[in-house]
Amino acid sequence: MTRSKTPKSNNQKSLISRRAALKGLGAVAGGSAALGLAPGFVRYIQVSAAEPLKIGFQAHRTGIGAAYGRWYERTTNAAVKLINDAGGIAGRPIQLITEDDGTDPKRGSEVVEKFASQHKVDITFGTLFSHVVMGSAPRAGELKMPYYVVSEGHHVASGALNRYTFQPGITDVKAQVSSMAPWIAGNLGKKITMIFPDYAFGYDHRDYFSAAIEKQGGQVLKLLPIPATETSYTKYFPQIPSDTEVLYHVMVGPGVLTFVKEMGEFYGSNRPQIFGFIDSLEAVDIASPGLEFLDGTYFWEAYPRYAQANQSEADKFYRAAVGVDNNGASLEDSKDVATYSHMFGCWETLYIIKEAVEASGYQSATAADKKKLVEATEAMKGWKEGNEHPQGDKTFVGQIHQCFGHQFISKVAGGKLEVVHKTEIADGTYEPETDYTKMAL
Amino acid sequence: MSLGPHLLLALMEGTVAAFVLALTALGLTLVFGVMRIVNVAHGEFFMLGAVFAWAFAHLVGNPALGFLVAVIASPIVVGGAALVIDRAILRRFNYQPEATIVATIGLLYIIQQLVLIFYGPDARSVEAPINFRVQLPWFGYSGYKLVVAGIAALLLLATWYGIAKTKLGLVMRATQFDSETAQAFGIPVDRVYAAVFALGAMLAAIAGVLIVPIKQAYYLMGLDPLLLSFIVVIIGGLGSLRGAIIAAFVIGISDGVISVFFSPNLSKILATLLVALVLIFRPEGLFGGKAR
Numbered sequence: 001m002t003r004s005k006t007p008k009s010n011n012q013k014s015l016i017s018r019r020a021a022l023k024g025l026g027a028v029a030g031g032s033a034a035l036g037l038a039p040g041f042v043r044y045i046q047v048s049a050a051e052p053l054k055i056g057f058q059a060h061r062t063g064i065g066a067a068y069g070r071w072y073e074r075t076t077n078a079a080v081k082l083i084n085d086a087g088g089i090a091g092r093p094i095q096l097i098t099e100d101d102g103t104d105p106k107r108g109s110e111v112v113e114k115f116a117s118q119h120k121v122d123i124t125f126g127t128l129f130s131h132v133v134m135g136s137a138p139r140a141g142e143l144k145m146p147y148y149v150v151s152e153g154h155h156v157a158s159g160a161l162n163r164y165t166f167q168p169g170i171t172d173v174k175a176q177v178s179s180m181a182p183w184i185a186g187n188l189g190k191k192i193t194m195i196f197p198d199y200a201f202g203y204d205h206r207d208y209f210s211a212a213i214e215k216q217g218g219q220v221l222k223l224l225p226i227p228a229t230e231t232s233y234t235k236y237f238p239q240i241p242s243d244t245e246v247l248y249h250v251m252v253g254p255g256v257l258t259f260v261k262e263m264g265e266f267y268g269s270n271r272p273q274i275f276g277f278i279d280s281l282e283a284v285d286i287a288s289p290g291l292e293f294l295d296g297t298y299f300w301e302a303y304p305r306y307a308q309a310n311q312s313e314a315d316k317f318y319r320a321a322v323g324v325d326n327n328g329a330s331l332e333d334s335k336d337v338a339t340y341s342h343m344f345g346c347w348e349t350l351y352i353i354k355e356a357v358e359a360s361g362y363q364s365a366t367a368a369d370k371k372k373l374v375e376a377t378e379a380m381k382g383w384k385e386g387n388e389h390p391q392g393d394k395t396f397v398g399q400i401h402q403c404f405g406h407q408f409i410s411k412v413a414g415g416k417l418e419v420v421h422k423t424e425i426a427d428g429t430y431e432p433e434t435d436y437t438k439m440a441l
Numbered sequence: 442m443s444l445g446p447h448l449l450l451a452l453m454e455g456t457v458a459a460f461v462l463a464l465t466a467l468g469l470t471l472v473f474g475v476m477r478i479v480n481v482a483h484g485e486f487f488m489l490g491a492v493f494a495w496a497f498a499h500l501v502g503n504p505a506l507g508f509l510v511a512v513i514a515s516p517i518v519v520g521g522a523a524l525v526i527d528r529a530i531l532r533r534f535n536y537q538p539e540a541t542i543v544a545t546i547g548l549l550y551i552i553q554q555l556v557l558i559f560y561g562p563d564a565r566s567v568e569a570p571i572n573f574r575v576q577l578p579w580f581g582y583s584g585y586k587l588v589v590a591g592i593a594a595l596l597l598l599a600t601w602y603g604i605a606k607t608k609l610g611l612v613m614r615a616t617q618f619d620s621e622t623a624q625a626f627g628i629p630v631d632r633v634y635a636a637v638f639a640l641g642a643m644l645a646a647i648a649g650v651l652i653v654p655i656k657q658a659y660y661l662m663g664l665d666p667l668l669l670s671f672i673v674v675i676i677g678g679l680g681s682l683r684g685a686i687i688a689a690f691v692i693g694i695s696d697g698v699i700s701v702f703f704s705p706n707l708s709k710i711l712a713t714l715l716v717a718l719v720l721i722f723r724p725e726g727l728f729g730g731k732a733r
Contacts, residue, residue, distance in 0.1 A: 066562030
């Protein structure tokens with residue numbers, strides 16, 4: 001840039017911007033004076049237009065949870081839009097601030113920190129992978145930041161976390177597997193081999209399913225933990241005892257398709273009964289080549305991916321709002337399959353946050369208001385199926401910060417999942433193992 | 442499952458892994474041998490190979506034809522990228538070992554993040570060109586994996602032939618032996634360097650293409666092959682082609698057998714222990730020459 005040109009352009013710019021600034025200032029001053037004179041509007045300005053309710057959304061945009069993150073975000077955005085269109089939370093619009101946690105515990109806790117100190121959010125909400133929740137929740141507790149997770153893990157209900165961490169929108173693994181065990185023992189077999197991820201989420205499956213199946217007179221013949229970084233699975237299959245009646249599998253991460261394909265290559269049509277958690281196939285098209293052997297196997301689903309014959313009105317509404325077709329894929333791309341059994345938790349949790357904020361009289365991000373919000377959440381008892389809770393009825397136990405809901409067992413038939421059994425909420429409930437309400441706020 | 446079939450499966454898994462590993466490690470050791478560069482971004486070329494394979498297969502549509510296009514076009518694109526990197530970065534550092542290590546660490550992250558931006562964080566699958574299952578009396582096995590081992594074996598043979606029997610190979614070996622003398626004899630050393638860097642990247646990329654129907658293309662998939670390649674290259678001797686191939690088979694097959702019979706963690710522990718022992722007792726590697 002030459003010297004001769006610079007002053008001229010600077011002059012022009014500053015003239016325009018000064019004029020614009022003066023105009024703008026005048027308009028704002030005039031406008032606020034006018035509104036200020038009308039007393040009825042004052043409260044409205046303060047609470048609604050000036051102060052949106054800030055919700056920090058911790059999302060798995062990258063890393064091994066990215067497929068879940070993408071759908072968690074779509075579901076969350078859809079619910080936020082609906083809530084805002086209907087007048088927001090306590091008359092205040094939600095301002096969603098999304099940050100990527102990289103599916104990484106360390107990053108997760110940094111994101112919580114950032115929400116509190118930089119964005120100054122009212123509430124933190126979001127994430128799925130149990131190690132990220134375990135990494136983030138302690139910081140949320142220290143910051144006294146209400147933290148609503150949609151993670152499935154038993155870590156909330158077990159008492160391992162703190163008074164500020166809730167899981168009101170999705171049933172935990174302990175309840176899920178306990179409600180599966182009677183059906184598996186009664187319909188598929190009692191000699192089980194379990195394949196599961198070798199970390200916290202997998203241990204929930206190992207511990208609580210083993211206990212539940214033994215209660216049904218069943219037996220776990222062999223446990224096959226798979227390291228988190230594994231990318232090749234064939235080498236594990238020979239360890240499955242040949243007298244196994246039911247192969248129980250649950251796997252997560254980018255390797256799930258490889259896992260299921262290699263299982264098919266190993267067994268072909270000569271297989272034991274196979275019962276999987278849909279986690280092993282979330283975001284994967286069941287009609288993918290190499291998965292034909294799954295026909296006739298069973299899956300746990302929290303929420304049926306394929307629209308069933310008796311589809312509820314709420315499910316129709318929810319699918320349309322999020323943009324999911326009747327096969328559980330994106331309306332825009334039939335190859336982009338949803339994480340349908342998990343993401344509903346974001347939708348339902350946002351409506352629970354709305355209810356809690358409104359019940360508590362929450363006003364601003366102060367310690368006193370956050371305490372009121374925690375107590376109001378703990379006081380909740382459950383929710384009825386409907387557009388706000390499309391997955392179904394739920395009960396909520398305030399002491400353990402955990403909800404309980406119906407679960408589904410689906411059979412693969414013709415490349416689709418057909419529900420063959422729906423559990424009762426009572427099938428999965430258990431005695432509280434902790435009481436968060438007795439902890440200091 | 443009884444011991445015999447169990448061992449057979451372990452050997453099959455190990456052999457397939459060893460062939461793919463040998464291809465990847467060969468690229469790494471070739472680059473080090475000729476250019477004296479430790480290419481930390483080598484695993485990213487593997488990942489780029491897989492990602493471009495997805496892109497080409499996706500563009501073509503038909504699985505068999507798409508894969509055929511991918512197996513040819515993807516390494517060419519990655520080789521082209523390597524040429525650009527050689528000209529734009531490595532040559533500007535005069536191929537100094539220390540500077541290029543730091544530069545390739547930076548490259549690793551740049552390539553990874555570019556793929557994250559333009560391709561996304563998802564693991565995307567590519568359909569195998571041939572989908573058949575080999576049913577043995579005790580278990581089934583993926584036919585495609587056997588094809589992978591076959592193609593990898595052919596490529597290893599072709600690379601050996603190229604280096605040992607062609608004029609280009611002779612020029613490369615001369616540069617490796619003594620680059621200054623080679624230059625004095627009129628060998629265009631900088632062009633040899635560029636060619637070798639591209640060839641190394643292409644070998645990794647082909648391994649990535651071959652593996653993608655088994656494992657999907659994913660932006661973080663380059664880390665594993667990088668670590669394993671380093672293990673192989675250190676055990677085999679930095680710069681030794683024969684050493685890299687033999688070490689790839691030792692590591693690949695022992696990994697298969699130990700993971701099947703004991704645990705995958707144990708096989709990683711033993712491989713790392715072997716690296717430590719080699720570094721202590723024979724730092725030049727099992728087949729590496731003494732430093733000149």
